[in-house]
Amino acid sequence: MKIFYLPDLGEGLAEAEIREWYVKEGDDVKVDQPLVSMETAKAVVDVPSPYAAKINQLHGNINDIIKTGAPLITFDLAEDNRSADKGSVVGSLETSEKKWDDSQVIIGGEQKQPSRLKAMPAARVLAQEFQIDLSQVQGTGPQGSITVLDVKKHNAKRPTSANTSGNKEALRGVRRVMAQVMSQSHQEVVPVTIVDDADISHFAAKTDVTVKLLKAIIAAQKIEPALNAWFDGQALERTLFQEVHIGMAVDSPEGLFVPVIKHADSLSDDSLREWVDKHKQGVMTRTVLPDDLHGATITLSNFGTIVGRYATPIIVPPTVAILGCGRLREVALVKDGSVVPGKVLPLSLTFDHRAVTGGEATRFLGKIISCLQAE
Numbered sequence: 001m002k003i004f005y006l007p008d009l010g011e012g013l014a015e016a017e018i019r020e021w022y023v024k025e026g027d028d029v030k031v032d033q034p035l036v037s038m039e040t041a042k043a044v045v046d047v048p049s050p051y052a053a054k055i056n057q058l059h060g061n062i063n064d065i066i067k068t069g070a071p072l073i074t075f076d077l078a079e080d081n082r083s084a085d086k087g088s089v090v091g092s093l094e095t096s097e098k099k100w101d102d103s104q105v106i107i108g109g110e111q112k113q114p115s116r117l118k119a120m121p122a123a124r125v126l127a128q129e130f131q132i133d134l135s136q137v138q139g140t141g142p143q144g145s146i147t148v149l150d151v152k153k154h155n156a157k158r159p160t161s162a163n164t165s166g167n168k169e170a171l172r173g174v175r176r177v178m179a180q181v182m183s184q185s186h187q188e189v190v191p192v193t194i195v196d197d198a199d200i201s202h203f204a205a206k207t208d209v210t211v212k213l214l215k216a217i218i219a220a221q222k223i224e225p226a227l228n229a230w231f232d233g234q235a236l237e238r239t240l241f242q243e244v245h246i247g248m249a250v251d252s253p254e255g256l257f258v259p260v261i262k263h264a265d266s267l268s269d270d271s272l273r274e275w276v277d278k279h280k281q282g283v284m285t286r287t288v289l290p291d292d293l294h295g296a297t298i299t300l301s302n303f304g305t306i307v308g309r310y311a312t313p314i315i316v317p318p319t320v321a322i323l324g325c326g327r328l329r330e331v332a333l334v335k336d337g338s339v340v341p342g343k344v345l346p347l348s349l350t351f352d353h354r355a356v357t358g359g360e361a362t363r364f365l366g367k368i369i370s371c372l373q374a375e
Contacts, residue, residue, distance in 0.1 A: 001056060002077040006066045009038060009045050015067050016040045017173050018060050027055050035073060038066070039173045043290040053077040061148050063172060064122035065129075119146035126151045129170045132158075174255030185314050188233055192358070193312045193350040194365060198372040199333065201342035209345070210302055211272050213325055216371035217298060218244050218265045224364040228297045230318035231355035238320070238355050247296030247319070248276065250283045251306070257283045258316070260296045304328065309346040320355045323368070324348035345372065 009016055016038040023035050034046040057074040060066050119127070119134055123146045127134050130151065137154045139146035155168075171179050185191075203209070221228035221244055230239045244265040247258040259279040264272065282288030298320075301313045304327035313324040326346035333342035347368065351361045 002051065002053070002075045003071050004050060004073045004075060005069050006038075006072040007047070008068050009040050009047075013040050013068060015065050016045075017176075018062050018064050018066065019044060020062065021058060022046075023055055023058075025055055025058055029053065029055060040290075043288070043293075044286050047072070051075050051077055059120060060122035064148055065125050065170075065172065065176075066122065067125065070125075118144060120148065123148045123151050126170070130155045174252075174257065178255050181316055182314055185316060188317055189315050190353045191312065191315055191350050192353045192361070193348055194358075194361060195310045195346065195348045196365060196369060197344040197346050198369045199342060200328070200345050200372055201333070202373075202375055203343065208269070208273055209325075209328065210276060211269050212372060213300060213302065213323070213368075214246060214261070214264060214272050215269070216368040217246060217300060217323060219371050220364045220367035221298065223367045224360045226356050226360045227321040227351060227364045229320050229355065230297065231320050231352055232318065233354065239318075241297045243297070245295050245297045247299035247316075248279070249299065249301040249303075250280055252283050254286070257288065257293065258296065258299060259283065259288055259292045260294065262292075262295065298322070300325070304346070310348045313348060313350045315350055315352055320352040321361070321364070322350050323365075324350070 006016065017040075018036060019039045020037040021035075022037070023029055023033075029035065029049045029052065031050070031052050032048045035049050036047050038045050038047055053075040055073060056076040059071040059073065066072060118139060118141075119137075120141065124134065126148055127137070127146075132151060132154060134146055134151075137146050137150050140150055141147040170176075200207075200209075203212075225240050225242075226238075228241050228244055230241075232238070243263055246261045246264045248261060250257045250259060259282070261267070261272065261275055261279075267275065279288055279292060282292070296316075296319055299313075299316065299322040301311070301322060301324045303311060303313075304325050307327055309326040309329070311324045311326065313322040315322050324347070326348065328343055328345050331342055331344050332339050333344075334340075335342075347365065349361060349365045349368075351364075
């Protein structure tokens with residue numbers, strides 16, 4: 001027998017979620033044959049077989065979360081096949097040398113003693129999420145081992161408050177990572193938000209507001225480069241960038257994605273619009289490339305396409321600023337002593353006050369407004 005452990009699927013990701021098994025126990029597989037589709041924070045990745053062998057056991061079911069280095073598949077492998085090609089994931093697959101350590105289980109914030117219970121790795125992960133003591137779970141798997149289904153059945157039987165209702169579900173995939181990133185931001189960043197309106201009464205009916213905003217950000221960073229930057233809170237160091245890589249928040253049924261427009265300052269209006277359309281579609285179909293989801297130096301959240309005027313957008317470290325754009329609205333404006341109809345675009349700029357001063361932030365927002373208001 002040979003256990004294949006979940007490899008690092010890119011950029012040191014700690015876990016991945018099983019989306020679809022392409023094989024079943026008892027199947028004979030070839031080297032590089034796709035075994036399973038795994039969803040990470042970045043993308044959906046097919047994991048190929050590192051061996052030509054028979055599959056003895058699949059460690060996990062669809063929607064189970066597998067830690068990097070935890071058992072994924074057990075192969076019935078002949079001794080002479082153990083030096084076989086390890087396969088490739090998008091060109092390269094490094095088999096993890098890290099072995100799953102289930103000796104430390106956290107239940108309700110308390111570290112339990114090493115468990116001698118027989119439980120599948122996915123069941124242990126789920127038990128930790130539900131804060132279930134595995135010693136209380138009846139195993140129905142091989143040789144009495146505890147399966148994911150056993151944990152779910154046990155959780156369903158636990159008493160709930162008479163004053164509450166609803167179905168509890170563990171966050172998975174993109175939503176799980178989003179929760180982790182938001183927690184990191186809350187713990188590390190010192191956010192301040194300033195708001196103002198841009199008078200865009202002169203915009204034609206079919207004006208591409210998103211492209212206008214992108215171009216305004218590019219112009220503003222030339223005036224105040226402190227907001228087009230990364231900040232290292234541990235070393236108290238900041239990195240200022242000349243090139244502009246704009247992260248663009250995209251809402252989807254599976255969670256929030258932020259594809260990054262690389263070198264936005266070198267793109268034409270048409271190229272920016274083409275990029276936005278392409279990557280929005282890529283998010284919806286989950287075909288956006290992992291490389292397109294990192295490297296932002298500043299972020300735009302155009303939440304006004306749905307609803308809302310102002311917000312306090314969340315900064316994702318190591319970036320130091322995010323511009324939120326609310327819903328365009330018609331208002332009464334005073335011009336030259338007269339009240340006239342007009343249109344305004346509400347803007348919310350959140351910045352990390354550890355790395356950006358109030359003066360830098362207000363000048364940055366002021367430049368954005370002046371660019372939008374320019375005839």
